[in-house]
Every structure is written in structure tokens, then in C-alpha cells.
Amino acid sequence: MSFAPDVTERLARMRADLRMGVPIVLSGSAPVVIFAAETLDAARLALIHASGTQSVLAITDWRAKTLKVAAYDGDLARVSLPADANLGWVLGVADPADDLKTPMKGPLNSQREGPSDTHRAAIKLAKSARLLPAAIVMPIQDGAGFAAQNNLTTLDTDAALAALEDQHFLNPVVAARLPLEVSEAGRLHIFRPDDGGEEHYAIEIGKPDRTKPVLARLHSACFTGDLLGSLKCDCGPQLRGALAQMGSEGNGVLLYLNQEGRGIGLANKMRAYSLQDQGFDTVEANHRLGFEDDERDFRLGADILKKMGFSAVRLLTNNPNKVARMQENGIEVAERVPLIVGENRHNHNYLRTKAKKSGHYL
Ligand SMILES: Nc1nc2c(ncn2[C@@H]2O[C@H](COP(=O)(O)OP(=O)(O)OP(=O)(O)O)[C@@H](O)[C@H]2O)c(=O)[nH]1
Ligand SMILES: [Zn+2]
Numbered sequence: 001m002s003f004a005p006d007v008t009e010r011l012a013r014m015r016a017d018l019r020m021g022v023p024i025v026l027s028g029s030a031p032v033v034i035f036a037a038e039t040l041d042a043a044r045l046a047l048i049h050a051s052g053t054q055s056v057l058a059i060t061d062w063r064a065k066t067l068k069v070a071a072y073d074g075d076l077a078r079v080s081l082p083a084d085a086n087l088g089w090v091l092g093v094a095d096p097a098d099d100l101k102t103p104m105k106g107p108l109n110s111q112r113e114g115p116s117d118t119h120r121a122a123i124k125l126a127k128s129a130r131l132l133p134a135a136i137v138m139p140i141q142d143g144a145g146f147a148a149q150n151n152l153t154t155l156d157t158d159a160a161l162a163a164l165e166d167q168h169f170l171n172p173v174v175a176a177r178l179p180l181e182v183s184e185a186g187r188l189h190i191f192r193p194d195d196g197g198e199e200h201y202a203i204e205i206g207k208p209d210r211t212k213p214v215l216a217r218l219h220s221a222c223f224t225g226d227l228l229g230s231l232k233c234d235c236g237p238q239l240r241g242a243l244a245q246m247g248s249e250g251n252g253v254l255l256y257l258n259q260e261g262r263g264i265g266l267a268n269k270m271r272a273y274s275l276q277d278q279g280f281d282t283v284e285a286n287h288r289l290g291f292e293d294d295e296r297d298f299r300l301g302a303d304i305l306k307k308m309g310f311s312a313v314r315l316l317t318n319n320p321n322k323v324a325r326m327q328e329n330g331i332e333v334a335e336r337v338p339l340i341v342g343e344n345r346h347n348h349n350y351l352r353t354k355a356k357k358s359g360h361y362l
Helices: 007-020 042-050 061-067 087-094 117-128 143-150 157-165 223-227 235-249 266-277 282-289 299-307 320-328 348-358
Strands: 024-027 032-036 056-060 076-080 134-139 154-156 170-177 186-193 200-205 214-220 252-257 312-316 332-337
Touching: 007 024, 007 032, 007 117, 007 154, 007 157, 024 117, 024 143, 024 157, 032 117, 042 087, 042 134, 056 061, 056 087, 056 117, 061 076, 061 087, 061 282, 076 117, 087 134, 117 134, 117 157, 143 154, 154 157, 170 299, 186 299, 200 235, 200 299, 214 235, 223 235, 235 252, 252 299, 266 282, 282 348, 299 320, 312 320, 320 332
Parallel strands: 024 154, 214 252, 214 312, 312 332
Antiparallel strands: 024 032, 032 134, 056 076, 056 134, 170 186, 186 200, 200 252
């Protein structure tokens, strides 16, 4: 028994550090220091160069494909950091913003020899910190010593990799009555994960019978669509349409999951929007940034439903993936209820791309 933070708690600290530009240390057989590419500053880059180590910039296979770099590690590539690389070089590899205007001048060499587990952990950490999925990995001799000397957060690589895959359960924090336009019988529940991550919400309408399938929606946060009335997607009309249907039926539950931008965060979603203005569709934009099409984890939706006492739903969605993830995680989808609202000339192609590439029902 100790007062010290456990692996999950250390990972949460690491995310906060990386977001601020503070490096972290992964120890094990090949100890390294990790710097998120997006938040690296010139002073620390100078120290990396001064260390004389063979540092690399780890990027995902998707980003590597765009840059025509060989991804010898399958899901990632380890690009050698040239001795004269400046911050512009690091960002040019990590961030696709200027790919078309100023294509990377190669050659970009990627490493083939040696293990890539610390690099994999680095990318997963950057993603879970909602940063660009790219990180500088600097080898060191003594992980624990380096971390202690520089007051850096440290973890064993294998422990970090395992914990990054863990499912994190949500705990109910509080619920209170919330009369809404669609129904005066509204109630807002707050759920908090045990990994220091974002809270998620459930809006319960009426008093749904727990023994029958409940009209439910898993809505992923969309600041631009839900709040600003963006015409680039259909989220705002879907949010209001789902609540309205629950109000008129008298019962329902809407989960508001803080998975902005299909799990890449608002800053990365805006990067994707910039790429869309350069002609890429919603899926291509994610890939150019180095992300999968969809980085959401829907297990948390199933967890919240179960904690609220629901085991079966009539799911308001056009996304077959949401249906499959619910079934896999112990929530019976008795019916899929289509939610086709809010098409306009700005989101026409976005909706077509979702149908064509992500299998959404039209
Ligand atoms: N990365 C990325 N995310 C986007 C883009 N447009 C909208 N989003 C996000 O996509 C998500 C849409 O969420 P949902 O409407 O719940 O999901 P869906 O997969 O479309 O499924 P249904 O609406 O249930 O049919 C939100 O998190 C938005 O922020 C985009 O161009 N790129
Ligand atoms: Zn949206």
C-alpha cells in the first residue's frame, strides 16, 4: 500500500505534461524520453540535438503513407531526426496543414531495426492527450535516473502500453432535475471516469421502464454543430431531433459523450476542417492527420447505460458501428431507429462520404 499514483494515475499526469510540452520518460529494456511533436519548443529541441542520441519522430502509418515514408513497424514509422532539424521540420512531418503548399523535402528515412514499443506508447499517449499523433522519442541510458534528475513523470513501457488499452469505468457523480423545452420531466446525470479523463453526461427524459428497450441516442460532442449551428455536419439537428422524439414519446435517454471530432478533439477536428477546405473528405482528412477514420470508444456508452439500469435500447442512429459496439458490450439493440435530419448543401458530401466509407445508412 502506498500513497503514490498508480499506472492509470501516472498516465493521466503524462497526458497533462505532454499537452504543456513537458516530456515524459518510459523505462524498461530500452528507456526513452518522449516529447509530443505539437508542443515541443525550440529550447528542448536544442537539448535533444545536444544529447547526441539517435532520436526519431514517431508517426502513424496513415501519416507515413501521406509522406511516402516506409512504415516498417506496421502501424507506425520511426523517422530519423536529422541533425539540423528545426521546429519547422518537426511540425512539417507531424502536421499536414502545409503538405500541399510546401511539400516535405526529403528524403525522410525511417528506421527498420530495433523495438518500436516505446514509440507505439508515445503515439497512443499523444492521441489520448488529443494532440497530433506524433512524438519525438529520445533514447537514454537510465530511465529512472533521468526522470528523477529532471523531475519527469515515468512509467514502465509494458505497463503503460497495457494500461492504455484498459477499459475505464464511469462512476455516477450526481443527477438533478432539468426541465427542458422538449419535456419538463428531464434529468441530467454526470458520469466521471476513473482515469482522470473527460466526464460524460446522460439526459434522461421521463421515467423509462428498465424492463423494456428504451429509446436511446449516443451523441458524440460536436461543439461546432451542437452549439454554433454549423452547417458542415448534421449533429445539431440530430441532437435536437433525438431529444424532441424522446419528449414526444415521453421517455428516452440521450448520452452526451465528450468524444469531440469522433474522438480526436476539437483542435484536431479544426485541422481536419482546414484539410477539407483543401479538397479532402472527412475520412481522408483524418488519415492525413495520422488518425483512424473514427477514434471513439463506445464501450463507455454501454457502461453508462448499464449503470443507469438499461439493458436494451431502441437506438437512434444511422451508424451500424454504434449498433455493433452496443451489442458486443452487452446492450441489446432491439431496434435501430433512423435519425435522418439536417441535410443541407454544405454537409451533403460529408453525409455521402459517411455512407460510402463508414457504412452509414442513408
Ligand atoms: N474528425 C471529424 N469529426 C467530425 C467531422 N464532422 C463531425 N465530426 C464529429 O463526428 C461526430 C458525429 O457524432 P455522431 O452524430 O454521434 O455519430 P455518427 O457516427 O455520425 O452516427 P449517427 O449520428 O448516430 O448516425 C461528432 O463527434 C463530431 O464532432 C469531421 O469532418 N471530422
Ligand atoms: Zn457535428
